[in-house]
Amino acid sequence: MMGQALVRRGAAAMAVAAACGWASSLAPGVAAGNVGLAASRQTVNQAQLVSAQRGPVAAPPRKIDCRKVKCIALTFDDGPVSGTGKLLKYLAARHVRATFFPVGRNVKAHPEMVRKELAAGHEVGNHSYTHADLSRLSTARITSEITKTQKAVRAATGFTPKLMRPPYGATNSRVAAVTKRLGMPQVIWAVDPLDWRDRNSKTVESRVVGHARPGYIVLMHDIHPTTVAAVPRIISRLAAKGYVFVTVSELFANHLTPGKKYARR
Secondary structure (H helix, E strand, C coil): CCHHHHHHHHHHCCCCCCCCCCEECCCCCCCHHHHHHHHHCCCCCCCCCCCCCCCCCCCCCCCEECCCCCEEEEEEECCCCCCHHHHHHHHHHCCCCCEEECCHHHHHHCHHHHHHHHHCCCEECECCCCCCCHHHCCHHHHHHHHHHHHHHHHHHHCCCCCCECCHHHCCCHHHHHHHHHCCCCEECCCECCCCCCCCCHHHHHHHHHHHCCCCEEEEEECCCHHHHHHHHHHHHHHHHCCCEECCHHHHCCCCCCCCCEECEC
């Protein structure tokens, strides 16, 4: 992770807020320890189709009500990279859906990986084109960073992202105005395990599980092998606590306002 934003990341680290309740169309009698993975086996909501040549995604909405069910959204920034494939295998093995916020230039370098993310039912957002601190840029440059990534994802998959995550969580009135105009909410996070700084799988696992709450958005990075290695245990431990793994849009039942910031339900 880029070093210039250590202060922002530290300030944002592992934010804690009020929990929310949740409900899902789970079959009666599912054991508490298996409830999260059982719900995650339902078909994921995917807003658009990837072109048939690249692998179609035609997934109907899942019947998950995060007002009543113990939802949590795992998100992964800065990819895709070659190691993202291993993460996708871990998520698929556990029937978990996540949200990816790729950097546009990495999308151009690994378009097949973004196609795999969508084909697996994951949600794909926008994390700028060069991982720039958008709060330091002009309106024109902010617009360029976001729209270039939109075009890169669309060229690779036929899908246009609806969510935007500002790098470092750095945002201001200009970023809000641009994202509002482009029709994109700003997705921040409620849990930051500092995996970009502390490259230790056990540490990342402990921080995510220890600070998880219903309705939270968890920040991680698929560019770090230590983070990817932590994911199976994170999923197992959160599932044992009864969590259901949802995409960001599912967490908010697709009721997100363009330009507004979201860190938790």
